[in-house]
Amino acid sequence: MIEIENTPFVVMGDWDDSPVPFNKQAIWMPPLPPRVRGAGWNTDTKNCIATLVEIFKPGMSVLDLGTGSGIILVAAFLLGASPIYATEHHQPTLLFAQRVIDLNGIVIKVVRGHEDLPHVDICVANVGADYALDIRHTIKADRIITAKNEDGETVIYNA
Numbered sequence: 521m522i523e524i525e526n527t528p529f530v531v532m533g534d535w536d537d538s539p540v541p542f543n544k545q546a547i548w549m550p551p552l553p554p555r556v557r558g559a560g561w562n563t564d565t566k567n568c569i570a571t572l573v574e575i576f577k578p579g580m581s582v583l584d585l586g587t588g589s590g591i592i593l594v595a596a597f598l599l600g601a602s603p604i605y606a607t608e609h610h611q612p613t614l615l616f617a618q619r620v621i622d623l624n625g626i627v628i629k630v631v632r633g634h635e636d637l638p639h640v641d642i643c644v645a646n647v648g649a650d651y652a653l654d655i656r657h658t659i660k661a662d663r664i665i666t667a668k669n670e671d672g673e674t675v676i677y678n679a
Contacts, residue, residue, distance in 0.1 A: 522561055526570045529595055531561075534623055547594045548623045556589055556613050564667035564674075568646045569595045571665045571674040576601070580641035583607070583661060585652075587630055590617035592644050594624045605637060606630040649675055 521538065522531040532538075532546045540546045569592060572582070582596040587606040596604050608614040608630050617630050635658070643661035645652040652666035656677055664677040 524566045524569050524595075527573045527595070529569065529598065531591065545598050547591055547598070548620075549589065549591065550616075550619060550623060552589065553612065553616055556616050564646055565591060567674045568592060568644050568665055568667060571676065572596065572642065572644055573599065575642065575663065575665075575676070581605075581639075583637060583640040583643040583659070585643055585645040585659065586647040587617050588613060588646070590620035590624075590630070592646065593617075593628065593630075594620065594626060596644070597624070597626050597628070601642075603638075604628055605640065607633060607637070609633060653677065 521536060528543065528545050529547055530541060530544045531549050534548050534550045572595060576599050578600045580601055582601040582604050584593040584596065584606040587593055587608045593604055593606045606628060608617055609632055614630055614632065621628055637660060639660040641662050643659050643664045645664055645666045647666065649666045649668045652664055656664055665674055668675040
């Protein structure tokens with residue numbers, strides 16, 4: 521079990537039968553296949569989720585750009601985001617994200633690419649700050665959360 525500090529979330533393996541800690545919500549995660557990131561132990565993923573929790577208001581729309589494991593979109597769902605969009609360009613990762621979505625009982629379609637996406641309140645782009653800055657003109661969002669450096673420090677861009 522991985523606790524994501526400053527959030528109501530813990531990440532639990534789908535094999536784990538221990539109880540969910542009091543006042544926490546579980547994000548269920550199967551074992552990661554090679555080349556898939558973001559199962560909750562990476563500092564950048566945890567910090568992006570914590571920043572999302574910090575600025576989120578009920579009913580906001582969220583885009584998880586480069587969803588990886590799908591953990592951020594599950595957190596957005598559990599927070600009450602609506603609607604939620606997610607993209608992923610790597611086909612094996614896309615299939616794994618769908619497995620995580622199904623495991624957590626969420627109905628959402630992850631799309632390939634990031635063209636023609638609707639406007640959202642928050643885009644979480646845990647794809648690196650330089651890339652997020654480069655593509656922010658193509659993302660229709662009020663704010664973009666991304667990991668700024670390898671230490672996982674986050675930055676919020678106003679789009």
